[in-house]
Amino acid sequence: MTIRVDADYLVVGAGATGMAFTDSLIAHSDARVAIVDRRADAGGHWRDAYSFVRLHQASSFYGVASMPLGGGRLQLDGPEAGLHERATGDEICAYYDGVRERLSASGQVEFFFACDYVGDGRFARPAGRQHYAVAENCRIVDARYLAPTIPADTPPPFDASDEAAVVPVGKLPRVAESASHFVIVGSGKTATDAVVWLLKQGFDSDTLTWVRPREPWMLNRSRVQPEPAIFRRLGADVLSAAVGADSFDDVFLRLEEAGVMLRIDPTVTPTMAKAPTLGTWELDLLRSVENVVRLGHVTGVSGTRMTFEAGGMLLSPGSAIVHCAADGLPRAPLVPIWGVDTITLQPIRAGFPCFGAALAGYIEATRDDDVTKNALGPPNRYGNTLSEWAEMTVRGSRATASFLAEPDIGEWADSVALNPARTAVADDGVAEQLLRDAPAGLSRLAELAGVRGA
Numbered sequence: 001m002t003i004r005v006d007a008d009y010l011v012v013g014a015g016a017t018g019m020a021f022t023d024s025l026i027a028h029s030d031a032r033v034a035i036v037d038r039r040a041d042a043g044g045h046w047r048d049a050y051s052f053v054r055l056h057q058a059s060s061f062y063g064v065a066s067m068p069l070g071g072g073r074l075q076l077d078g079p080e081a082g083l084h085e086r087a088t089g090d091e092i093c094a095y096y097d098g099v100r101e102r103l104s105a106s107g108q109v110e111f112f113f114a115c116d117y118v119g120d121g122r123f124a125r126p127a128g129r130q131h132y133a134v135a136e137n138c139r140i141v142d143a144r145y146l147a148p149t150i151p152a153d154t155p156p157p158f159d160a161s162d163e164a165a166v167v168p169v170g171k172l173p174r175v176a177e178s179a180s181h182f183v184i185v186g187s188g189k190t191a192t193d194a195v196v197w198l199l200k201q202g203f204d205s206d207t208l209t210w211v212r213p214r215e216p217w218m219l220n221r222s223r224v225q226p227e228p229a230i231f232r233r234l235g236a237d238v239l240s241a242a243v244g245a246d247s248f249d250d251v252f253l254r255l256e257e258a259g260v261m262l263r264i265d266p267t268v269t270p271t272m273a274k275a276p277t278l279g280t281w282e283l284d285l286l287r288s289v290e291n292v293v294r295l296g297h298v299t300g301v302s303g304t305r306m307t308f309e310a311g312g313m314l315l316s317p318g319s320a321i322v323h324c325a326a327d328g329l330p331r332a333p334l335v336p337i338w339g340v341d342t343i344t345l346q347p348i349r350a351g352f353p354c355f356g357a358a359l360a361g362y363i364e365a366t367r368d369d370d371v372t373k374n375a376l377g378p379p380n381r382y383g384n385t386l387s388e389w390a391e392m393t394v395r396g397s398r399a400t401a402s403f404l405a406e407p408d409i410g411e412w413a414d415s416v417a418l419n420p421a422r423t424a425v426a427d428d429g430v431a432e433q434l435l436r437d438a439p440a441g442l443s444r445l446a447e448l449a450g451v452r453g454a
Contacts, residue, residue, distance in 0.1 A: 002122075002131040007034035007110070009343075010134045011141040012117045015044020016062065017345045017357035018143030019099055020418070023064035024361030026108045031365070034134060035103075036112045036123045043096035048152040049089045050170040052197045056189055056276040058084035060226035060417045062092070065358040067102060068417045069095050072226065079281035084226055141343045146330055146353070146382070151190065154326040156298075163303030166321040169194050176201065179320035183306070185211045185298055186324030189276040192218075192286060194324055199285045209291040209319075211298060211306075215270035217252055217386070218262045221277035228422045229430065234260060235421065236433040238393065239441030248386035248448055265292070273389035274328065274382065275351070298325070329382040337379050338370040346379040348403070350396030355418040356380070359403065362412055376403045390449040397442055398453070 009025065011018045014037035022033050039047050046053075055062055059070030069092070073085045080086075087095065103109040112132060117123045121134040151168035160166045167175055169190055176182075176198070184194050191210070198208060223234045241254035249269055255261040262278050263270050264286050296309030301321055306313055315321075335344050337360055348356035360377050367373050378399050383389035400421070404410045413419045446452075 002133050005034050005110070005112075005132050005134050007032045007134050007138050009033045009139050009141055010121060010123075011035045011143055012123075013037055013044065013143030013147060014039070014042040014096075014100070014111065014113070015046075015143060015147060016354050017146075018044075018141070019096065019103070020064045020354045020357035021141060021143065021343075021345055021361040021364075022103060022109060023066050023099065024358040025365050026103070026106055027066055028362055028365035031108060033103075033109045034112060034138075035109060036115045036117050036132075038114065038116055040113050041093075041097065042100040042111070042113075043093050045148045045150050046089055046092045046096070048150060048170070050152070050168075050190075050193070051089065051173060053089040053193060055086045055092070056221075056278070057086070057224060058226045059087040059091075060084060061352055061420060062087070062354050063095060063418070064099055064354070065362075065416045065418055067095075067099055072417065080221070080279055083222060083279075139343060140341065141345065143345050143357070145332060145335075145344045146346060148329055149326045150328070151323045151326045156185070156323040157325055158298040159300040160321075161300075161302045164301040164321060165303075165319060166301055166323055168323045172197070172320075172322055175320045176203070178318075180318030181207050181209065181316040181320070183209045183211060183315070183319055183321045184324060185321060187212045187214045187216050187272055188274055188324070188328055190326070190328070191324040192276075192278065192282065194322055195289060196282050196285050199288065205288040205290065208289050209293060210289050211293045211295075211308075212264075213294070213297045213309075214272040215263060215265060215268045215294075216272040217270045217275055217389075218264075218278040219275050220259055220262050221279045223260050224277050224420075226417065226420065228420075229428065231420045232430045232434075233428075236430050236437065239445075240433060240437040242390075242441035242444045242448075243437050244440075245444060245448070248390060251390070251445070251448070252386060268294075271385065273386045274384055275389055331381055331384055331388070334379045334381055336370075336374050337377050338364075338373045344379075347382065347392075348377050348380055348396070348399050349420075350380060350383075350392045352418065352420055355416070355420070358416065358418055359409075359413070362409065363403075366408065376406065376409065378402070387449050390445045391451050394442060394446045394449060394451045 008031045014035050063069035070085050075085050115123045124131045152170045184191050237258045237260050242251050245251040295311040300307045345357050347353045363373050363377050380395045383392045414422050
């Protein structure tokens with residue numbers, strides 16, 4: 001038997017983007033929404049995250065528009081005193097419990113958890129216990145297109161023998177006391193979290209080997225804060241660094257000099273630019289690890305040896321191989337957000353997926369035709385290489401100019417904590433800097449990245 005679900009929209013995925021889209025949509029329309037997710041509750045990958053995870057950015061930048069995460073609180077002590085708080089994984093899951101309750105209480109949203117979406121507006125409980133379907137005129141919203149891949153649900157991208165002690169990062173606390181050495185595999189935020197956690201637990205840096213296939217650029221967390229004046233200064237410095245730059249390396253080295261970008265090893269020029277934020281206190285800890293392996297990606301692990309694209313190494317007895325090498329945020333091809341059959345959620349402004357999803361929900365609720373919607377909300381991608389980071393920045397800047405040209409969207413965006421670039425009251429010369437450098441800086445980034453168009 002198939003149960004018919006009465007809904008105007010079927011949102012596939014109750015993670016960050018699906019929840020942000022739905023929250024804005026129902027706040028500005030009387031739409032009825034069904035949300036389906038394979039997990040048992042809302043929150044997406046946070047339900048499976050490692051226990052010591054935190055947002056790498058301020059809590060205010062994350063969540064849904066109607067219910068700020070963290071309340072804009074500042075950290076009062078510790079190495080980040082004075083910076084905005086960053087929620088833990090447990091706090092994020094509790095927050096999404098509250099968002100789910102709020103959306104359900106609206107009477108416009110119905111959740112279907114522990115269900116698999118099978119396509120064509122149909123979804124089902126596992127083992128075929130129950131089937132559901134929406135009407136043909138119900139619009140499908142794909143909130144899984146850029147869903148993160150994490151070590152908890154993604155096998156390591158290398159061969160491992162039965163004797164190899166390979167564990168996903170989420171199991172690191174379980175094996176920490178029994179292992180005599182730790183091999184951290186990965187170059188991104190998850191790997192840096194694992195290294196910082198081990199060092200904060202009192203493990204000596206000599207007990208760590210860090211396999212970094214690539215060197216990453218990371219954003220200085222103090223420069224990415226939900227204070228409009230601070231964020232606008234960040235944007236101005238990025239564009240100023242691009243003016244007259246002769247290469248991507250030149251741009252990023254200028255950004256390092258300006259205190260915007262950080263790299264772990266100052267003797268190695270990074271090629272990776274997913275650019276999560278990093279505290280300078282974390283940078284100091286990361287630099288204490290001297291056993292760094294740069295032989296390319298891992299190809300195999302046995303009980304005694306690791307092999308790489310460019311060599312191999314013996315493993316110390318009692319080594320735990322910590323898998324932090326899931327791809328994280330995917331880089332699927334750009335498609336129009338408003339397609340013929342499906343709304344495919346993707347970032348709009350660079351680096352802030354929750355704001356992009358909330359903006360898409362607002363646009364969907366207030367605009368009538370898909371051509372207009374796509375013009376106001378063009379898709380963006382996540383960065384990986386230096387070139388992709390520049391492309392993301394250019395596309396995000398162009399999109400911002402498009403949607404802020406609409407007075408109602410500008411007013412809405414200025415009222416939303418998720419928006420990193422709300423209007424600043426005082427700019428300390430930022431407006432002058434932007435007026436001087438923004439056109440040339442944006443043009444140079446576009447030229448370097450090969451991005452066409454105005």
